[in-house]
Amino acid sequence: QAKMVDGYSIRRIRKSDYEGVVETLKVLTVVGNLSRSEFEKIVEYWDSITVSETTKLYNPLVVVDDTTGAIAATGNVLIERKLIHEGALCGHIEDIAVSRDHQGRQLGRYLIEQLTALAVRAGCYKVILDCDPSNVAFYEKCQFTRAGVEMQFRT
Template identity: 65%
Template sequence: MTAGYTIRRISKDDYEGVIDTLKVLTVVGDVSRRRFEEIVDHWDAVYLHGTSTRQYNPLVVVEDATGQIAATGNIILERKLIHDAGLCGHIEDIAVSKSHQGKRLGKFLIDRLTQLGFEAGCYKIILDCDPKNVPFYEKCGYSKAGIEMQIRR
């Protein structure tokens, strides 16, 4: 871990920092503090059936000196029927705030989320990203697989 930073699970007190950090990724929109807290409660409450493993694993990287949130990301664990009812991990919503980029925090965050997924028993971990981020994910040990498709409304 880069010196001067700590990684931990998101808490309900992280509202401003997380919303702000996510703005480097996409439009966050109108998410009230109350809605944020409800979502964090939901993430905390959902466990994989019959286990003590949480389905949602949202993390934040915090700058020790300021308490500022520098990065955030999540791994969601999906129970499948295939692969002997295996687990697939989905890495989502990775963002390192502008002033903290280039300090290896993104790589540390991905490494931690990946470790969390494999320790939970995932047979694979997948993510979608912009082509410009491919070299970053390759440095984190990921490789290209398939093509992302989507439908939106």
């Protein structure tokens, strides 16, 4: 069980998290002008799709600063149903961001541990992610090991 970081809580994303999540994701990449209603529709969509009776396909989490209520970090794990390995489940960690003010407090590691634990509880036989070479050491501290090479076709 991952150790909680003092002064922070973790929970699933809600529609009311619009500003905090969009702001937090800016450390990762360009979010663009995603409106509040577009954000809310996506959260509803994420909440609506299930992989089994107990598991959702999208599992977006936020880490919240208990004192200010601000969103300090966010990330998602998708639970994929495969045909191989007798219809096994595989977790895909996506879009990890710890807001600048909260970096270096073990929140990134805590978030990865919680997303991974969620996927393992759901029955995933492995959890994978793609990252920049500059983040390899961070993920190694989260017990991930190097495997394969990321390829992309970009439009």
